[in-house]
Amino acid sequence: MRRSLVAGNWKMHGRSSNAARLAAGVRDGLPAECGAEVVLCPPFPHLPVAADRLEGGRVRLGAQDVCEREDGAHTGEVSAEMLVDAGCAFVIVGHSERRSLYGETDDVVARKYLRARQAGLTPILCLGESLGEREAGSTRRVVERQLTAVAEHCGEEAFRSGVVAYEPVWAIGTGRTATPEQAQDVHAFIRSLLSARWGELASGVRILYGGSVKAGNAERLFSMPDVDGGLIGGASLDADEFIRICALSG
Numbered sequence: 001m002r003r004s005l006v007a008g009n010w011k012m013h014g015r016s017s018n019a020a021r022l023a024a025g026v027r028d029g030l031p032a033e034c035g036a037e038v039v040l041c042p043p044f045p046h047l048p049v050a051a052d053r054l055e056g057g058r059v060r061l062g063a064q065d066v067c068e069r070e071d072g073a074h075t076g077e078v079s080a081e082m083l084v085d086a087g088c089a090f091v092i093v094g095h096s097e098r099r100s101l102y103g104e105t106d107d108v109v110a111r112k113y114l115r116a117r118q119a120g121l122t123p124i125l126c127l128g129e130s131l132g133e134r135e136a137g138s139t140r141r142v143v144e145r146q147l148t149a150v151a152e153h154c155g156e157e158a159f160r161s162g163v164v165a166y167e168p169v170w171a172i173g174t175g176r177t178a179t180p181e182q183a184q185d186v187h188a189f190i191r192s193l194l195s196a197r198w199g200e201l202a203s204g205v206r207i208l209y210g211g212s213v214k215a216g217n218a219e220r221l222f223s224m225p226d227v228d229g230g231l232i233g234g235a236s237l238d239a240d241e242f243i244r245i246c247a248l249s250g
Contacts, residue, residue, distance in 0.1 A: 002206050004036035004222070004250035005163060005229040007062060007124060008236025009092060009210075012043055019046035023053035025239030030058060036229060036249040039090045040236070044078055051087035062090030062124070065098060068111035080119030091116050092231070094126040094146070096169045106149035113150050117158045124163045124231065125150055126210070127190070131170035139168075140189055147193055156198050164190055164207045165231040171211030173233060180220045180227075183209045187226035215244035222249050 014022070019042050030038060041062040042050045051061050063086075067077035083091055093116060094109035104112075109125070116123040129142040143166070151159065166186050168178050178186075187207045194202035209221050210231030221227055229249050236242045 002204060002228050005039065005206050005208060006036050006232060006242075006246045006249050007039040007041060007090065007092070007165075007208065007230070008232050008242055009041045009064060009095070010043060010046075010236060011064070011097075011233060013237055014043075014046065016046055016049050019043075020049045020053055022237065022239055023050040023059070026242060027054055027057045027059050029239055029243045031243070031247055034247050034250075036246050038246050041090070041092055047083075047086045047088065055087075060089045061087050062092065063088050064092050064095070066091045066093065066112050066116050066121070066123075068108055068115050070115070080115045080121055083121060084119050088121060090122045090124060090163075092124045092126065092165075094150075096126060096128055096167055096172060100130075100169070106146055107153070109146070110150045110153035113162070114154045114158060117154065117162070122161055122163060124165050124208070126165045126167050126231070128167040128169050128211075134168065134170060139186060143186060143190060144193060147190060151194075151197060156201060159194065159198070159201060159205060162205065164205060165210045166190060166207060167210035167231060173212070175212055177212045177217055177221075178209070180224050183211075183221055183227055184224035187224065191226055213245060215241055215248065218245045218248045 039060045039062045041064050063083045071079045093112040098104045113123045127143045127146045129139045191202050206228040208229045208231045213230045214235050
């Protein structure tokens with residue numbers, strides 16, 4: 001049985017005081033009966049204050065990105081080992097904004113995924129298509145290409161505790177959301193790709209949905225058999241809203 005996971009991606013928002021309040025609010029407000037694994041992913045500078053507020057609690061800490069290289073002369077980058085040292089257990093890799101705004105290729109994403117696993121982090125691998133790609137009927141081709149690049153580079157063992165997040169680019173920050181049936185279709189396809197490659201491993205991989213998830217639509221999305229939680233953007237910046245989403249995930 002896969003345990004639900006809800007991860008909050010704060011993106012480039014807030015100051016340290018906001019981060020402290022938000023982390024504490026989620027920590028203290030999460031209902032005891034919520035069975036989901038909950039992760040907060042603040043911007044790099046806010047990791048220490050969030051780690052301090054979350055210490056000893058049920059909420060895990062994650063980062064929004066990681067360098068694909070080991071420690072060294074890479075000005076401006078943050079290594080996987082640094083994230084572990086900061087208290088992170090998870091890290092997002094291949095987010096659509098990293099791909100589209102900063103030119104991250106499938107190969108770069110694959111190398112980031114592997115570095116995260118080698119350092120003991122659980123990577124949340126983001127896959128998804130643009131509006132043009134969906135309208136062209138290319139959703140499955142795009143998702144398969146993105147997943148295959150990581151699978152071939154990293155291998156079966158790297159996926160045993162990894163997480164995949166399907167995030168249709170056309171539904172991120174737009175207010176548009178894939179229907180539960182659209183989400184389930186792609187999630188089931190992702191699981192079928194993993195199953196074709198590695199058999200039973202696929203049944204244990206958690207696949208999250210990311211794309212304008214809110215408390216108002218979370219329950220129906222999370223009710224789909226292959227949707228194992230969510231990667232939450234804007235709604236994760238409101239502690240009460242995020243807690244409601246977590247409670248709906250299981």
